Amino acid sequence: MKKFSIVLLIVLVGAALLSACQPQTVVETVVVEKEGKTVVETVEVEKEVNKTLVFSSRLFSPPREQEFFINEIIKPFEEEHGVTVNFQIIDDQTLLDRAEVQQTTNHITTDIVVAHNSRMPEWIDAGWVEDLTDLVASWDDRTFSTAFSQDTDKDGHQYFLPVGADVYLLLANNKALPYLPDGVDLDAITWDQYADWAVAIAEGEGEGKVCITGIPAKSWIYMFGGTGLSYGAGFPDANSEGAMEAWKVWEKIGKANGFVPSVLNIDSCVDPMMREESWLTVFHNARAGQVYSSNETAFTLAPAPSGPNGIGSIAGVSGYAIMKGAPNYDLAVAFLEYLTRPDIQVKLAKGTGGFIPPVEEAINYLGDEAIDEVINKAVLVLNNGVVSGVPAGNYQDWGAVKKCFDDVFADTILPGLDVTQERLDTAQACVDDLLK
Amino acid sequence: MSEKIKKPFKLSRLIRKTIFYLFIVTLAVVIILPVFFLVSLSFLSTREAYLYPLPLLPSLKARYSLTYGERGYLLSVYDDFNKEYQTVLDTNDFEKMSVYMHSQIGTPFSIPEIEEVIKDLESGPEDTVYFSARKDLLYNYDTFFKVTREAVPALLRSLQIAGMTILISLSIGGLAGYAFARYIFAGRDALKFSVLFVRMFPGVAIALPMVIILANMGFYDRPIGLSLVYSVGSISLTIWITASIFIGIPESLEEAAQVFGATKVQSFLRVTLPLALPGLAAAAMYAFLGAWNETVSAIILTQFNPTFSVVVYQTLLGSVGQVNLAAAGGLVMALPSVFFTFFIRKYIQQMWGGVTI
Amino acid sequence: MTAASPAKRFRDLGSKAVPYLLILPVVVYYFLFWLRPVLKTLIDSFRTAAGGFTFQNYIMVFTDPNFMPALRNTAIIVVFSVSLEFIAALFLALLINRKFFGSSLFLFVAMIPMALPAVAVGAMWLTGLTAHGWMNSLLYYLNIIAESHKIYWLTGSEWKLLALIIVVDAWQVIPSVMIILLAGLQNIPEETIEAGYVFGGDYLTVLRKITVPLLGPTIQTAVILRLISAIQIWLIIVLLVGFSRMPVLVERIVYYHEEVPGLDISFQMASGYTIIVSLIVSTAALLYLRASGAFGSKKEAAR
Structure with a gap:
């Protein structure tokens, strides 16, 4: 035993030394000083064996989506062109940081980036992405939705090709349907009716079944934001007249103990909905699609509830762009042409749980499967709803803004207290203090 | 005389020893229980992992029933706890059904195999067919x-x-x-x-x-x-x-x-x-x-x-x-x-x- | 004794230098990779965002509405977890030290929790403590609770949550305290303990009068190490309830560094909290060492 453990150890240390000696990718470290902050970046310098397209994306981060994207979307392209696509998941901020280093050192390694629409202006203003206007004009089989063109375009030039749009949808466990108030059409449900429904479930079951994310800095701000927009509030808006009416909807649910008891421990409604701990929620269409497709026959999906001003929803989109000076520009163009074909967009939307394919022709490829229903309803909300983006860039820290709303939920809505104008004014002051 | 004393002494020793080991085993179980559930969870299919009550051990196969549904064919899975078939999927898309059976239930089942089952359904006298598929236990690790x-x-x-x-x-x-x-x-x-x-x-x-x-x-x-x-x-x-x-x-x-x-x-x-x-x-x-x-x-x-x-x-x-x-x-x-x-x-x-x- | 030759004196000096030479690499290492970052944080804690000297950062930390709750929660967790874990660990160590058949295997089982990475522990408790999780499932299978009456582990009063965190944390930490105590127990010669019994002591008397006093330095080691790490608890809390709901001191550092790095005050808050935490930890450690008489017994412990 003693000998064995020693041999094992020697092997381990030996392996460490060996691997340290192996020729690896050369890594250069660059320290960039900017605005007093120090940004550290390493740049991988790889020896090219065969052509590798570097594709860095903020989208498709859940493992199931990654698996689908790699196996069903990338693989056919790799086989057709005899190349390798290096697919990495990187968040928006890191993508920008990395681009900055690559551009300032003039050492470009990334070919395609996928960024969120709230960050697109930063990319375009910095001049780090290629102008794709002529390319888009040369494709006559697809028309990109213009819903997000204020972000994807600048001065009549298009830089980003939209992909994977999202809005908020209502998802209900079928066990909740018997409690639906009489005469309510689920596809045209209002927030008032939603609140009544939630109250009825809580009374009938003896415990609340509505899910929101109670862990701070998750998605409650968006869930409430949708209600606010339905009543004519802005976003983020905690204390306007419309916002007050929206808070009253949630107040009603809170007073009836309508939230799942464990609501303060929820960071995503996917798990509680799948475990059937909660029965009712309004959330992100791709996550709603994920739960829905785990058991289509147990769940019902509808557009988000509406208010006097229509169906309010926070909406977002991601976009493909080619990095300025991309080493494999032609290959990147070929890959984008392939990715934005309407049939591929639909395949991608279905496979990843229900993101909206933002090309008009996509509708032709939708069938009558359950997932098509998710996409159909999401398109409905996107086209007819009162949608707003996320102005995260205007604030010092968006997570801190979220917390201003989370606190109202935790100290007023959940305990069943009256929502007062003073409380809301405090919340709004909390938000405004964070403006840049 | 000494023998008379020894016998009950031995018995009480045995009892004490048994109690001692029972105690040790209980303690070990309490320590290891959370780990056991973690290990068990890592072998459960996604569907099993979200059932309540959570299965103690992963199943080795899944029993299915297939019948006609609104959109196409209605697939149900047998639930061991409630002792009944529960519907999961209503589709006409065999590829989707195959992917679902693998990724959600953990049973690899090819499209030709599905077509085989459908043939049975359509040619058979009943409007429901029953079949089962073996579970791919290492699916989570693989994925x-x-x-x-x-x-x-x-x-x-x-x-x-x-x-x-x-x-x-x-x-x-x-x-x-x-x-x-x-x-x-x-x-x-x-x-x-x-x-x-x-x-x-x-x-x-x-x-x-x-x-x-x-x-x-x-x-x-x-x-x-x-x-x-x-x-x-x-x-x-x-x-x-x-x-x-x-x-x-x-x-x-x-x-x-x-x-x-x-x-x-x-x-x-x-x-x-x-x-x-x-x-x-x-x-x-x-x-x-x-x-x-x-x-x-x-x-x-x-x-x-x-x-x-x-x-x-x-x-x-x-x-x-x-x-x-x-x-x-x-x-x-x-x-x-x-x-x-x-x-x-x-x-x-x-x-x-x-x-x- | 009288006139030592210069050569011998040189040799003496050389052999006197040996321990310092042996320790030199550690000193250099700590200087490079510990003192530098620590000094940088210390300096930062006295700097404004613009770079000037200020006490403002500390004032900001002390007036932070989360500071007192964080301090209080940390104190409660430290007091209860250190004492609870010590008792449980001593109990386990005494048990294993009886060297019964299978004790070696039992020791391995008892050590498993300390080998698990935080990620695995997080996944384990999150799936266990949710209302439809494995804890309630188990209770249900054992017929302790009915299907409709679930226990909501993570909801309710702050005290309940604190108690839960202490227990969950103890599950993972007890083994590392236990093995130190076990090593100390194994060092006590069996004859000493037997002597205690020969003179008529029962188990508890022997434990109180002989075993624990002999274990003194070991207990000191175990408690001081645990004390230092208990004050720095944060990860398990964040894994279970997220940031800000149950503030503790180190959680505040991570909160300002990782959760809201964009705030104008984040950097100052984080460095202020860091220095305050370090001061609290070292004060607590010194107080404990003094109270437990470690400084007095140093000479004999140095053999």
Whole structure:
């Protein structure tokens, strides 16, 4: 035993030394000083064996989506062109940081980036992405939705090709349907009716079944934001007249103990909905699609509830762009042409749980499967709803803004207290203090 | 007379022993229970992982029924707990059905096999057919490595980091440990206390300024950088442990060797070191545990070259609705650590027996 | 004794230098990779965002509405976890030290929790403590609770949550305290204990009068190490309830560094909290060492 453990150890240390000696990718470290902050970046310098397209994306981060994207979307392209696509998941901020280093050192390694629409202006203003206007004009089989063109375009030039749009949808466990108030059409449900429904479930079951994310800095701000927009509030808006009416909807649910008891421990409604701990929620269409497709026959999906001003929803989109000076520009163009074909967009939307394919022709490829229903309803909300983006860039820290709303939920809505104008004014002051 | 006394005595001993072992087993079960559920979870299919009550063990196969539905064919899965078939899918798309059966229920079932079942349904007299499929138990583990393309290089990187941490902390810490064990010198207590003092500064707080320091040295986002940071913590442990080990080896052995003409260094290398080796190996495994399991500093100090713990952590974050996948990743990570504790337990006395702060 | 030759004096000096030479690498290492980042944080804690000298950062930390709750929660957790874990660990160590058949295997089982990475522990408790998780499932299978009456582990009063965190944390930490105590127990010669019994002591008397006093330095080691790490608890809390709901001191550092790094005050808050935490930890450690008489017994412990 003693000998064995020693041999094992020697092997381990030996392996460490060996691997340290192996020729690896050369890594250069660059320290960039900017605005007093120090940004550290390493740049991988790889020896090219065969052509590798570097594709860095903020989208498709859940493992199931990654698996689908790699196996069903990338693989056919790799086989057709005899190349390798290096697919990495990187968040928006890191993508920008990395681009900055690559551009300032003039050492470009990334070919395609996928960024969120709230960050697109930063990319375009910095001049780090290629102008794709002529390319888009040369494709006559697809028309990109213009819903997000204020972000994807600048001065009549298009830089980003939209992909994977999202809005908020209502998802209900079928066990909740018997409690639906009489005469309510689920596809045209209002927030008032939603609140009544939630109250009825809580009374009938003896415990609340509505899910929101109670862990701070998750998605409650968006869930409430949708209600606010339905009543004519802005976003983020905690204390306007419309916002007050929206808070009253949630107040009603809170007073009836309508939230799942464990609501303060929820960071995503996917798990509680799948475990059937909660029965009712309004959330992100791709996550709603994920739960829905785990058991289509147990769940019902509808557009988000509406208010006097229509169906309010926070909406977002991601976009493909080619990095300025991309080493494999032609290959990147070929890959984008392939990715934005309407049939591929639909395949991608279905496979990843229900993101909206933002090309008009996509509708032709939708069938009558359950997932098509998710996409159909999401398109409905996107086209007819009162949608707003996320102005995260205007604030010092968006997570801190979220917390201003989370606190109202935790100290007023959940305990069943009256929502007062003073409380809301405090919340709004909390938000405004964070403006840049 | 003596026999008469002995018999009941033996019986009560037996009872006491039984109670003792019952107690031990209960205790062991309580300790191991959460781990058992984690292991079980890592083998459950996604559907099973979200059932309530949660199945205690993964099923080895799934029983299905297929009938006509609104959209096409209605698929149901047998629920062992409620003893009934529960509908899951209503579709005309065989590929979708096949993917669903594999990814959600964990049973690989090809499209031709589905067509076979459909043929049975359409030609048979009943409007429902029953069939079953074998479960792919390793599906979560398979998916974990498939989805996280980073997993294998990250695993190698983590091994490399752990190896270098062992080298650094054992060589530097071992020397100091030997000094504390064998010599009495001015400032010894103060030095010993400062070793303890190093542990009082939060590790997370060290990692942040280290980003710049390592970057200036060219070690940022490289395994060597992380092992340098991990060694700060593990050196202090190594000092105490190695000091304890060397105290346990009589100095007279070294002196004896010197009588026979060996120098001090020779006597250390030939006599003390071989005796200390098993204990040192255990100390190394201790350093391994620290470096292998650490996540928070690794998130801060890596960027494109994450460690295995970072990869697993990100999978956990990204796997809403797939907690079984996160469990599989976490267990892959726990495996080497648990393996090493199996050896460490033999050397506890040597390692900690002589430690004084 | 009288006039030592210069050569011998030189040799003496050389051998006196040996321990310092052996310790030198550690000192250099700590200087490079510990003192530098620590000094940087210390300096930062006295700097304004613009770079000037200020006490403002500390004032900001002390007036932070989360500071007192964080301090209080940390104190409660430390007091209860250190004492609870010590008792449980001593109990386990005494048990294993009886060297019954299978004790080695039991030791391995008892050590498993300390080998698990935080990620695995997080996944384990998250799936266990949710209302439809394995804890309630198990209770249900054992007929302890009915299907409709679930226990909501993570909801309710702050005290309940604190208690839960202490227990969950103890599950993972007890083994590392236990093995130190076990090593100390194994060092006590069996004859000493037997002598106690020969003179008529029962188990508890022997434990109180002989075993625990002999274990003194070991207990010191175990408690001081645990004390230092208990004050720095944060990860398990964040894994279970997220940031800000149950503030503790180190959680505040990570919160400002990782959760809201964009705030104008984040950097100052984080460095202020870091220095305050370090001061609290070292004060607590010194107080404990003094109270437990570690400084007095140093000479004899140094053999």
